[in-house]
Amino acid sequence: MAPLLEVENLTCGYGPVEVLRNVSLSVERGSVLAVLGANGAGKTTLLRTLSGLIRPTAGRIVFDGADVRGVAVEKLVRRGIAHVPEGRGVVAELTVDENLRLGGLWRRDRADAQAALAEVYELFEPLARRRRSVGHQLSGGERQMLSVGRALVARPSLLLLDEPSLGLAPRVTAQILALLAQRCESTGLTVLLVEQNVRSALSIADHGVVLSVGEVAMSAPAARLKDDDDLRHAYLGF
Template identity: 65%
Template sequence: MLEIEELTTTYGPVRAVDRVSISVEPGAITAVLGANGAGKSTLLRTISGLVRARSGRIMMSGTDITRMPAELTVRRGLALVPEGGGVITELTVAENLRLGALWRGDRADRARALREVCELFPPLASRLARPASTLSGGERQMLAIGRALMSRPRLLLLDEPSLGLAPMITARIMQVLRDLRASTGLTVLLVEQNARSALSIADTGMVLALGQVVMAAPAGTLLTDETLRHAYLGF
């Protein structure tokens, strides 16, 4: 689904992503872990086309998307939920959700997608007509994920979905990701500082430090190897 080769992204003289190579299989959940400033968010923004790579290559389902604008990567089946969600608070919940499928021409499918999101996140179903500004932090994160799902992505990029949320809400979001993978074959690249939560649903994990991959292993290995956990994951 996703093949990244020697990807480098810079901000001036700073290499935020430094020669990163990863491979993500279709239907897999891959956790990207690391401390603040490790390059995790820049990696997702580069994959999605919001930030231009300095060098390297990004392949999605055999297509080179390295220089593809963000609006075209969405049409290729990629969706990004940025850190903080990016909900438009002046719009209603329903309007935010419809934005995610605005480019899709099939109105009937857009309506189905809206029903499916409401089934995944029941708190949104009773708040469709309310401004997004009235939602709690957890509900806004559900809305951001739901909006991304409205585009019917094959590859979902999530940047810190548990940030600032109560453990119960975080567990609910992680369960939704697990269920989506099982029911639709959705591929997920999940950036998280909550390593334990991310690895609990992931197939594989990789650790970034100073823009470089310092460890990549099955999620179970990262969870159970005490030396790795203390050195890179903080628990």
């Protein structure tokens, strides 16, 4: 079976500043790919390009068998790509329930949208207990769950997740990532995870890609990256 996502020789940036150069990677269906690297390596730029926010200057992005380079953001969402950016973008004035429903507003199958909402409450039980609370009343962990949950209400095939551990206690991060891994196993969801917390990312990932100054420095199974001391010291700094 072909990978859900294939990126070939992707080059992009901001105006004249080139951030990614000839980046190639693939993500198998139902798997978790961890994209690792230092600040400034190009991880967030990669996700923004895959979600349509940045137009690449070269290369191909093949999603579910179709070249989607240059496709508009809203069309990518409808095709099954959901992007959870860094910073937990929760609408502070809306309740948990209202925030989650935003993720399914474009969907025509209202019954299935309601079912997707129920599944998110089952996955993230703290949200179910606080469904009438407004966004600014939530803890950091609850806001991150809400951001991810809102993306899942759209029933994506591919979830692009940027730095979910930012500002969170390690225990909360581990809980969220474990639930996502469970979701991948139970539904076939595919996740491309950008994460500074290398140990947390590799604990749930099937494969890892290391970016260094905008280029792929290493691509290997997560277990190999985690267990090989030389690779860890050379590429991941621990």
